[in-house]
Amino acid sequence: MDEIAAAIADPVRRRILELLREDRLTAGRIAAHFEISRPAVSRHLRVLRESGLVRDTVVGRERRYELDPTRLAGLLQWLTQFTRAEAWERRFDALETEVHRTRRERRTGGSPTSREERTA
Template identity: 70%
Template sequence: MGYASWVDEVVAAIADPVRRRILEMLRDGDLPAGRIAEEFAISRPAISRHLRVLRESGLVRDELVGRQRRYSLDPAPLAELTDWLARLTRPSGWEHRLDALETEVHRTRRDRRAGRAKGNTA
């Protein structure tokens, strides 16, 4: 899966409040699908669709244990998304360089004004 489509899938998966609540439920450990469905006032088939979206995005894993399908959180895609978001909010190398240039310009102007005030010409 390409990088952009991976980000799109994870973001789309967590965009829905029901799916975010399911992820919160799974934070403390795996749960059977029936237990997850009990928390919501929507149909079990609707919960199954939400779980499928979470599974396809890589945010949850499922395992058949006897007759129960149990779901568990896979936080790796969330960590990758957090890293990606952090890179967006961090200043780029150019911003640091432009900040340094701005500081140098202000320092040079200040030094020139100070030199003129003392009677020096710069």
């Protein structure tokens, strides 16, 4: 996981991953998106390749790079502990249960306790 985190720490490498999210690209097409030299882009691609986030395939005379998102799974799992998504999911489940209970009570005229409270 540390190797993955180190690889995505650089903004250029994160942008390369974004570019590769959509399509397989050559180093030249990737480099066209940056104001840095092609050798610098190649070094970034090497870091991404060595971390396993990117793999390359030779097609004729070209080397095409593509994203391998499976290597992000461990980092993603670790990061989710810092989000409140699970807590929100439980709250939404509880809210959904309450909405269904309230609707059911309205259709059936309410529970005996709620009828007594309304007439009191």
